[in-house]
Amino acid sequence: MELPDVVLPAHGRARDELVNDLRARKSADADWRGGRTWSLVYPAGPDVDEVLHEANNLYLHENALNPFRFPSLADMEREVVAMTAGLLHAPAGASGSMTSGGTESIMQAVRVARDRARAERGVERPTLVVPRTAHPAFAKGAKYFDLELVQIPVDDDFRADVSAAESLIDPARTALVAGSAPNYPFGVIDPIPELAGLAAERGVPFHTDACMGGFVLPFKPDAPPFDFAVPGVSTISSDVHKYGYTTKGASVLLHREGAHVLQYQAFLYDDWPGGLYGSLALAGARPAAPVAAAWSVMNHLGFDGYTRLVNRTLDNVAALRTGIEDLGLRVLGDPTATILAFTHPRIMAIGDRMDEAGWHLDRQSGPEALHMTISPEHHRVIHQFLGDLAAAVADPGTARDAEIRYS
Ligand SMILES: Cc1ncc(COP(=O)(O)O)c(C=O)c1O
Secondary structure, rough: OOOOOOOOOOOOOOHHHHHHHHHHHOOOOOOOOOOEEOOOOOOOHHHHHHHHHHHHHOOOOOOOOEEEEEEEHHHHHHHHHHHHHHOOOOOOOEEEEEEEEEEHHHHHHHHHHHHHHHHHHHHOOOOEEEEEEHHHHHHHHHHHHHOOEEEEOOOOOOOOOOOHHHHHHOOOEEEEEEOOOOOOOOOOOOOOOHHHHHHHHHHOEEEEEEEOOOOOOOOOOOOOOOOOOOOOEEEEEEEOOOOOOOOOOOEEEEEEOOHHHHHOEEEEOOOOOOOOOOEOOOOOOOOOOHHHHHHHHHHHHHHHHHHHHHHHHHHHHHHHHHHHHHHOOOOOOOOOOOOEEEEEOHHHHHHHHHOOOOEEEEEEOOOEEEEEEEOOHHHHHHHHHHHHHHHHHHOOOOOHHHOOOOO
16 A cells, blocks of 8 residues: 555644544545445434444443453443344353454354364364355455365355365364355355254354344344254354444354353463453454444344334345346346345446446456345435436446456
8 A cells, every 4th residue: 555645744733624624535435325335334224323323422432352441341242242142043051252343253253163173173274164155254264364265166046055065074174164144245045054064964163154144134034044043053243233233343253152162262361461361352452332332223223123124124125126127137146135236248337337327336256246235224215226227227338348248
């Protein structure tokens, strides 16, 4: 990263001037409040926003590193973990912690599994077996913690191919098998019972990545099994800062087996002059606001609030899917949650047209597709979005024609 030609100002600047500067800088950012973004932010409406502002403000300065200094944070963290565990059918004795996000939850699950495999099964050169569609956080965990990443191919429906997985799980080397509920690229849910069953038969732990689905699927009565109700599921990651609707910095990592496994996650150290240092997180100092905000929004919404928001989001998904397919575009796989990916022979040119119309859609490459993560607040823009998409399909232009492949 090239550094800008900037130094610390010799004299401080006035607050009003700075706030104006911040507002001006922000004006070039994605307009998520206007429903223009289809990833990164999960707007749930003004009442949730107000709760989040209050909670973040109240806990702006505290540090969640030391639970003895700020017992309110320790209590709220335990309650967030317990409420999440309850939603995911965790058995009595399960344990867990809050992390900074889905990536940390997944990386910690990978590290814990590696250390368990080493200590309990003597695994020296561990592998991590995940579907090809698994989030890059797994590859990051494999890289940081020195595991070999093994990818399970996916079927035509973009779900992990169970028979291929069979030969990839090696009881002598595999530290962890994982599946997504749902995966990011296509929003489809892997065959979790089958994958977890294969892992369990071989004595290998299984992780369900419910970063996307952890606060959606429990409120969807026809969701396929994906959580601790499935035998063999050992750990689950579930992000409060996605469909739990809190501000960034809040995920939950749960362990079925409780204290026995949590000891692998814990870092305790006293071989220095500074006293005993203990932490379950990758970070040292931890922001307190995400804990307070997660606790507040979960209590503010409750089961009925989440159910209402999930139903509204799924209505949006259904309306968008019908509209997209009616325009002759093809939705990839059969997404059952809150993500849609769709393609067309000229999809990248259509994406360029949608950019020009002020929409922010992620682009995917295998196959080429546009990608949407759908929120409850998107109901306000569906009509306009589909209108702009119709115009883009009718006249995609030639912008990226040379690059178009249809797979
Ligand atoms: C399925 C899935 N898992 C994990 C993650 C990683 O979450 P985070 O960005 O909070 O680290 C994401 C992010 O989109 C995701 O979609």
